[in-house]
Amino acid sequence: xxxxxxxxxxxxxxxxxxxxxxxxxxxxxxxxxxxxxxxxxxxxxxxxxxxxxxxxxxxxxxxxxxxxxxxxxxxxxxxxxxxxxxxxxxxxxxxxxxxxxxxxxxxxxxxxxxxxxxxxxxxxxxxxxxxxxxxxxxxxxxxxxx
Numbered sequence: 001x002x003x004x005x006x007x008x009x010x011x012x013x014x015x016x017x018x019x020x021x022x023x024x025x026x027x028x029x030x031x032x033x034x035x036x037x038x039x040x041x042x043x044x045x046x047x048x049x050x051x052x053x054x055x056x057x058x059x060x061x062x063x064x065x066x067x068x069x070x071x072x073x074x075x076x077x078x079x080x081x082x083x084x085x086x087x088x089x090x091x092x093x094x095x096x097x098x099x100x101x102x103x104x105x106x107x108x109x110x111x112x113x114x115x116x117x118x119x120x121x122x123x124x125x126x127x128x129x130x131x132x133x134x135x136x137x138x139x140x141x142x143x144x145x146x
Contacts, residue, residue: 018055027095039065040093046086054080059118065092065141066114070128077137084139092141101141114138
């Protein structure tokens with residue numbers, strides 16, 4: 001399947017077992033993702049208005065959860081990125097906690113510094129960037145306490 005044409009149905013089929021494993025094991029998953037910090041992002045579809053849940057790797061920085069909109073190096077941003085741009089208030093599951101967050105895209109020097117840290121922590125991210133001409137966005141998910 002072309003990485004630019006991932007449908008919501010395909011994503012749901014791919015993500016469902018990861019989400020189930022995450023919830024059954026206190027926020028941990030095995031297999032290829034073993035040892036990778038994973039969170040579940042709940043956000044509202046920009047066009048559909050439907051709630052979506054996406055598992056994703058993250059880097060924690062100064063109390064924020066940083067996620068990369070890499071889409072495995074595809075030429076288009078993932079749907080969840082567009083959803084967060086339209087509706088920045090979201091919810092994350094991290095470990096056994098559920099938190100309200102507000103999403104903000106990092107830019108400039110801050111984006112570049114955080115990307116370097118994320119690529120060092122997850123070398124596959126550097127591979128993703130090498131596959132595309134677009135700059136892979138980094139979204140900071142900041143707990144709002146509400």
